[in-house]
Amino acid sequence: MSRRTTPARVPGYVVALVLAAIGVLATVPAAGASAPGVDDPPAVTVLVGAPGLAWSDIDERTTPELWTLATDGAVGSMTVRGVRSRSCGADGWLTLSAGRRAADADEAACTEPEPVVDDTVPNWDRFVAAAEADSYGAVPGTLGQRLTDAGVCVTTVGPGAAIAGADEDGRVEHRLDGASAEPPCDVELVDVGTLPADGPARTAALQRLDALVGSLVRGSDRDRTRLVVAGVGDGASTVAPRAVVVSDPSGAGVLTSPSTRQDGLVQLQDLSASLLVDHGSGDVGLTGRPVVAIPDEGSGEDRIAARQGFERRAMTMRALAPQVTTWLSVLFVAWAVLVAGLRWKGRPAPRALAVLGVAVAVVPVATFLADLVPWWRVDAAGPAFVVVLAAVTAATTLVALAAARTVALGALRTVAVVTLLVLGGDVLTGSTLQLASVFGQNPTVGGRFYGLGNTSFALYGLATLVVVEWVGSSRRLGRRWSVGLGALVLLAALALEAHPSLGADFGGPPGLLLGGAVVLAAVAGVRLTPWRLAVAVLAAGGLTLAVAVFDWLRPPEARTHLGAFVQTALDGGAADVVSRKLAQNLQNLGSPPLVAIALATAVLVVVLRRTGWRPGPHGGVVVRAAVVMSAVGFAVNDSGLVIPAYTALVLLPLLLVSDEGESTTTAVSVERLAA
Numbered sequence: 001m002s003r004r005t006t007p008a009r010v011p012g013y014v015v016a017l018v019l020a021a022i023g024v025l026a027t028v029p030a031a032g033a034s035a036p037g038v039d040d041p042p043a044v045t046v047l048v049g050a051p052g053l054a055w056s057d058i059d060e061r062t063t064p065e066l067w068t069l070a071t072d073g074a075v076g077s078m079t080v081r082g083v084r085s086r087s088c089g090a091d092g093w094l095t096l097s098a099g100r101r102a103a104d105a106d107e108a109a110c111t112e113p114e115p116v117v118d119d120t121v122p123n124w125d126r127f128v129a130a131a132e133a134d135s136y137g138a139v140p141g142t143l144g145q146r147l148t149d150a151g152v153c154v155t156t157v158g159p160g161a162a163i164a165g166a167d168e169d170g171r172v173e174h175r176l177d178g179a180s181a182e183p184p185c186d187v188e189l190v191d192v193g194t195l196p197a198d199g200p201a202r203t204a205a206l207q208r209l210d211a212l213v214g215s216l217v218r219g220s221d222r223d224r225t226r227l228v229v230a231g232v233g234d235g236a237s238t239v240a241p242r243a244v245v246v247s248d249p250s251g252a253g254v255l256t257s258p259s260t261r262q263d264g265l266v267q268l269q270d271l272s273a274s275l276l277v278d279h280g281s282g283d284v285g286l287t288g289r290p291v292v293a294i295p296d297e298g299s300g301e302d303r304i305a306a307r308q309g310f311e312r313r314a315m316t317m318r319a320l321a322p323q324v325t326t327w328l329s330v331l332f333v334a335w336a337v338l339v340a341g342l343r344w345k346g347r348p349a350p351r352a353l354a355v356l357g358v359a360v361a362v363v364p365v366a367t368f369l370a371d372l373v374p375w376w377r378v379d380a381a382g383p384a385f386v387v388v389l390a391a392v393t394a395a396t397t398l399v400a401l402a403a404a405r406t407v408a409l410g411a412l413r414t415v416a417v418v419t420l421l422v423l424g425g426d427v428l429t430g431s432t433l434q435l436a437s438v439f440g441q442n443p444t445v446g447g448r449f450y451g452l453g454n455t456s457f458a459l460y461g462l463a464t465l466v467v468v469e470w471v472g473s474s475r476r477l478g479r480r481w482s483v484g485l486g487a488l489v490l491l492a493a494l495a496l497e498a499h500p501s502l503g504a505d506f507g508g509p510p511g512l513l514l515g516g517a518v519v520l521a522a523v524a525g526v527r528l529t530p531w532r533l534a535v536a537v538l539a540a541g542g543l544t545l546a547v548a549v550f551d552w553l554r555p556p557e558a559r560t561h562l563g564a565f566v567q568t569a570l571d572g573g574a575a576d577v578v579s580r581k582l583a584q585n586l587q588n589l590g591s592p593p594l595v596a597i598a599l600a601t602a603v604l605v606v607v608l609r610r611t612g613w614r615p616g617p618h619g620g621v622v623v624r625a626a627v628v629m630s631a632v633g634f635a636v637n638d639s640g641l642v643i644p645a646y647t648a649l650v651l652l653p654l655l656l657v658s659d660e661g662e663s664t665t666t667a668v669s670v671e672r673l674a675a
Helices: 012-027 064-072 089-098 124-134 142-149 159-165 199-219 268-278 300-344 351-370 381-404 410-428 454-473 479-498 508-524 530-552 561-570 574-588 592-610 617-636 642-658 670-674
Strands: 044-049 074-079 154-157 187-191 225-230 242-247 253-256 265-267 292-295
Touching: 044 089, 044 159, 044 199, 044 268, 064 199, 064 225, 064 242, 064 300, 074 300, 089 124, 089 142, 089 159, 089 268, 142 154, 142 159, 142 268, 154 159, 159 187, 199 225, 225 268, 253 265, 265 268, 300 351, 300 381, 300 592, 300 642, 351 381, 351 410, 351 454, 351 642, 381 410, 381 642, 410 454, 410 479, 410 642, 454 479, 454 508, 454 617, 454 642, 479 508, 508 530, 508 617, 592 642, 617 642
Parallel strands: 044 187, 044 225, 074 253, 074 265, 154 187
Antiparallel strands: 074 242, 225 242, 253 292
16 A cells, blocks of 8 residues: 655744744844944035046146045045946036936937026026936935025035036026135035046146145135045046045045945945035935045055055956956857757767856856955956956866766855855955956946845855755755755845845845745655745745835935835835836846847757756756746846846756766766866
8 A cells, every 4th residue: 555645844943944034134233334434514515526537547746636635535436327327527417416316318428517597507407307207216406405495505616516506496596716715605516627538638637626626725724624526427538436535624534335335435426415414404315325434544545546446446347347248158158059969969068068068157156256366456457357267267167077076966066155155255244246346236337336236146046046955955964954954044045135234135035035945845845835835925025025124114324225115115206116127127138148148048958858858856956946036036126137047057057067867878977077
């Protein structure tokens, strides 16, 4: 008589772990939200804006006054991205005015501000209409209006400064012909003009800026005046992080902001928030957060060198990232087509093809590992990065191939562990490896500055599923304990990813939780009924909502984009955000590298199925969970094919090289790899 098998139940302590994880998300404080700042607000703030100003422009010979100001003051790099990739002169001043991303409606040309006519900024109606159409919630004139409403007088010098200091009707009350070290108002905004792209004209403009800075420093009362010099836009210059220097009695240091949570990096709209907070107007409703200065005991020269190195790193990544992603997609497509062709003919894949596949799969995590080496400190930063990336990729590939010879799914599991250690460790230590990296955060785009982005989530999520399956399927401790440990790994990974001050990923947790549920159900022997699936989906949605609400309950200055979205929804702006995300998702569907990876994956999967290949029991669980995670990630994020494409790019080569279910006639032979 056959014996009926009862599916194993998930241990009760797993439920307790879920509740504990949610508790952790609610109670861990916001990292970086309480960075030290200036104790006493200034009586007077003079902000000098020079669109195009970069740290590579500042040296002892060309700009001695700026150099001295930087060595004695607080310094930072600044993201000036408005609506488009290049922030023109008018765009930068509009962003400062609105405290949110804004830009002129004219996309064909990089427009410059025009002189004020009859105390009114020209083209103001066009600026307002463009802000309404861009759906970033920008209201030009916010800075000037709120300062005026608070009884703060604002003086402007130059057409760009007039845009920043105008009220919501575009009117400017106080204007001067030249910058004043002792301005008649509490706030003085000075436009020195957009720097020319290069050549002698740029040098001459920098020297004029330097002379102005020198006169302001010598003529001001240092105990009551804060002088800010900033590149408020790109203008005609190469897109890059811009320079910002703050001089005040608090002394030397490094600038940061709760909006970036990165030492040495702020956003242009953070300057708007700082002006409002320093002069008693508050910063509620802005995407920027007040700039704070972290005291630094090092030398001013070292701080400047660090900013110049960061600029070089960001510009190198901006130039190389498209090339790396393009070549990676080409290599993956070549590998997939060759593997599909050989399997269709019933021939085994050669050793070189297996090595190529593993190398392609480890490149994404290798790009983060490469940033452990400070390649940006050399002048030839681009070639240096390529050399370091090649070396790291080769070393990781050899380790993965060695693991494939000895352990089932050895390559996949090895790369998964490395990925979790690299990305998890990076998130815990401030996301410095991902900042200005190929697959991480781009500081010139300013989409995010910390946590896990879409590509990082694809790598991190897949690695989590692999490790959870590995731990949960082990029987050394017995099924209940193995499943419990697997659940603990999943919950820890979820907590790290979802916490607003760590991973800060709004769209990733639902996919990872549902994918993880597929793994845990499989290793526990639990059948996924429609009712259990519904509960899992509700849990994923509830987790996401809980994290966002927990973030929103914190003070406004401590919130991340998760809590900001809740506030936006309460203010009635959720539809604009969702429509912008949907449009971006649809736009990303047309990315040639991603489309190529997706098509190559589809072809290879079809061939594998028709030639009788099936993954083994462990690999099959990972594949099913990865499909669920990718599908949900695609549906709830704005990344287009990023998540499914990079999940497949890593999973398929590593699975095929060491899957325990490979047949002897089509598998990549372990013996051949060892030969």
